[in-house]
Each structure stands twice: as structure tokens, then as C-alpha cells.
Amino acid sequence: MSDAIATSQGPPPVVSARGVVKRYGRTTALAGLEAEIGPGITGLLGSNGAGKTTFLSLILGLRIRDEGELLVLGEDPATSGLTVRARIGYAPEHHDLPSELPAADFVRHLAEVHLLPRRAAVQRANDALWLVGLGEERFRSVGAMSTGQRQRVKLAGAIAHDPELVLLDEPTDGLDPVQRTEMLDLIRRVGTEFGMHIVISSHHLEEVERICDAVVIVEGGVVAHAGSLADLRQGPEGFLVEVDERTEELAALLRQRGVDVTERDGLLLLGASDGGHDAVRDAVAELGVGLRRLVPRGRTLEDVYMGTEL
């Protein structure tokens, strides 16, 4: 697991986990998780049961790890839980908020619980609700709001006290495509304009790919991949070629002309070399076969996640 740790030379990590183990009875939820989450927006990906929620609860200090080291904002949440949680904003996955409370009261209450004096809490609750686009709706009860609006209320509640780290659990769950786009833009804005580090737990690869600077992929209680999106996307150099027919003949012809070619699943993988494009063009024309694809080799986040790298 050489790429499991996203090492950073610059600012200190927001979250640093070393060999973190968490067991529930005989079930091991985290089996020596190693990860560093740096500044900016980080996506926490993984299937159900992969250990994402357990990792989040350890970051919050709500559960205590069995082994390993964990530092959040430079402090150990197991021993400094109150201090750490005062610096964190959290928006849970569920939408079951107190239905009778007006949004402004709910967000203000959370801000007070996060140690803001009353007057500041009132002011910042209003500001946060305006920021998430609910300024005009802030006196409506949460129960009368749509799922999209509740997601925004949760985000406002998570940021009203100006935390250093914001944990968002499935922040686009239940949103339609337009709302999802708006929410992602909003999260991006919060993460870039207001200096908060954000960790988004999500199932949606495309969302993470769209707004995150880095990704941690958890599978089976360990980090399967981690790093900046740019690093993870960077695949081997060269090209991928797909033709209608006579793939083997094309490969042979390209080899004759000095091109490094590997065949895999009916595709040709070409190594990086000068003139690769031209060689493919000429060989395809010479054989008279149809060219379906001629694209640079690379990886999407889905390739990384699914292990389908070409």
C-alpha cells in the first residue's frame, strides 16, 4: 500500500492517523488505518461498512480507538475530545432535525452549544443561513423545509461557529441534480473562501472528483488509496488504442515500427514515445481498420476506486 499515505511537506496535516484500529466485539471496523488529511477539501470515499463512519466518529472523539495514533488539528480527540470538537463543525447524514424549531433558532442553538455567546450566535446563525441561501427562509420551521433546504440548514449549523474543520456526511444525499450542483458549489465556496478544512464522506465519486483537492479511499478498514486528486488521476504515460478489428496485426505492425505496445482485453496500450500518434494513424490507414479510440492513458477516480486502471 505504497500510495496509502498522502505525505505533505507543507502545512501540518488536519488529520493524521497511524495504525488506527477499532474493533466492535469480534468485528474489526478499522484495521490499522493510515492516512493524512491535509488542508483544503478532502473526500472520504468507501462502500458501506468500509469504515468511513467509524473513522469520522474517531475524528470527533465520540469513539475511542483500540490501537494506533490519531491527531486532529494537532490534538488527540481521545484525550482532548471537548477541545477538538469545539473546533469542528459536523453535519450528519440524516435529515431528522427538530421539526418545530425555526431554522434560525436551530442554527443559533448549535452555535451556542459550540461556545459562542448568545448575541454572536444569533448574528452568525443569520449570516450562515444567508450564506447557504436560506436568509429569507430562516424563520420557517425546519420540519416545513424540503430535503434540500434541510441539507443547507445542516451546513449552516456546521459552519456557524466558524470551525477549523468541517465534517460533512453525505451532504448531497436526497438532492436533485440542480440542488446537488448548488450544494457542491456552496461547499467549495465554504472551503476556499473562509479557510475551513472540509472532509466530505460520500459515495458519489463524481462529486468528490468535482470539488475535492484530495481523496482518502477506505476499504475493509484500511486506506486503499489516498492523495491529491491530481496525483491519483495521473496514470502511466502513453496512449490507449481501440480498433474495430485486426488488433493483433496492428500491434505487430506498430512493434515493427519501434513502438512499445502491450495488448490487454482487446485494447492496445502504447508507451510514451515521440511520434506515437503518427505511427498509429499510419498503421491504421495501412491496414484499413476503423479507429474507435486513441486517447492518452490516464485514470479517473472511478478507475482508482474500482481498480480498473488501463
Next chain:
Amino acid sequence: MSTEQGTGARLFGLGYRGYEGERRTPRWAMLTIAVFTVRRVLGLGRPARHKVLPAITLAIAYVPALVSVGLAILLEDLPVGDLITYGEYMFFIGSALALFSALIAPEALCPDRRSGMLGLYLAGPLDRNRYLLAKSAAVLAVMLLITLGPLLFMFAAFVAAGHGPTLGETPELLLQILVVGVVAALGYASLSLAVSSFTTRRAAAAVGVVLLLLVPVIVARSAIESADAPDELDLLSFPFVIGELSYRVFDEFHYEGTPIERLSTSTIAAGAVAWIVAGALVCWLRYRRTENYR
């Protein structure tokens, strides 16, 4: 929009920005939750339907005191012994105490677990013990409204009407009022919090509290009277424990031949303490095991 220089114009509503102001200690978080809970259980800041039950219960609790004081004022010659005494008061308002405890703690605890607020609270600068302390303080404060409040009201009104104690008797009477009011509030709060910790449904918790108050009354008395069980079994009936303790604390003679009257004052006091400790312990253990971090 144009402004002239030097008019002292100020810009308000700068929008969301970083916060550099004061941040308080975790005690502030506890106080916030306690105040929020008190307001919630009394229906303050909520639609009118949430105010009805607390208002009715408070009325039931204060009516005997009002009647007693009213009679004392209107009928000056009425012997004090004919009025409701301090010691009797807990028996008089037994239904209000049962109703209030079935209403308050379930409203304070259950919705937080049902709606996921508990998870949000615990994701802040709180832990389960601090959360429980805040909630318990809120429930206790509201219970004091009907255990201590009417007694203090009666005391103040009697003093104002000229039926109060002598100056020398006043400190002792105030202490007695305080002891009875606080012990009753602690007991009812503790047992209703314990019951509420078992369910996320307010209605189920309310029924549970009422059953816990009523069933032992019937079962224990039946067992003592028909099966010759020891009188100590009456200590399982918390309303009897508080009622009898109230008589003893106020030094009021009272004997109707019930089993609990045959017990010593120290035994009854121990029974009251046992109820309070057991309820608090059960609630604490329940929350210690709860892993509700939605």
C-alpha cells in the same frame, strides 16, 4: 447609494465571515442545553398546543395552595389546622406530580435520541456525562416548580396574610420546605429520567413513568395486606415514600395505620435516597451504553 464623508455612516450585515470573538467554556454549552430544554418542556417558544399540558399541571399543583391561602385571607377565624398543611401538600398534588414527571423527562430526553440531536450535541464540546447533567438540571429545575414552588408560595402568602410562622420558627420551616421540595423533585426527576432513557418515544416513556408510580402502589400494598409481606415493601411506592417523608419532615402527626407509617423516619429517608440514586444510576448506565451518533 451615495454618502457624504464624515457622516458616520456604518455598514451592517457584512455577511458570513470568520469569527474572532469570545468563545466560552463547555459549561456554557451545558447551560445552553439546560435552558433550551426548560423552554422546550414548558412549551415556551413553541405552538400553543405544547403549552397546554404544562399549564394544566402547574395549575393543579398550585390550586391547593391558592385555595388554602384564599381561605386563610377570607375567613380570618378559620383554624390553621383546617387549612392544607405543608406536610399534606405532596399527597394533595400527587396527580400533578405524576403527570408532570410523565411529561417532563420524556420531553427532555426522548426527542434528542429520536431526531438525532443527541449526535449533534455529542459532536460538540460535550460528552455524555455533561449532556446528562445539563438535561437532569433542566428536568430538576422544572420539577422544582411544582414541588418547591407551591410550598414557597404558600409560605409567602401565609406570612403576608398574617398566618405565617413566628420569626424564630421561620428558618426551620424554610429548611423543611427546602428539604421536602428538593427531595421530591430529585426523586421524580430521577425515576422519570431513568424510564425515559429506555425509549425514544415520548408516549411510551410517559406511560412507563405512570406505571412505575402506580403499579408498585397497588402491588406492594396488596402483598403486605394479603400475603403478610414486610412493611418495607411499601418503600417501592415512591409517591408514598415522598408523602410520608413530607409528614415526618414537617413534624405533622398523622396515623392512618398504613404500612409505611409503621416504618422509621430513617428507613423512609433511606428509601427516598435509594430511589434517587437508582434512577440516576440507571439513566447514566443507559446513556453510557448508547451509541447514537447519527
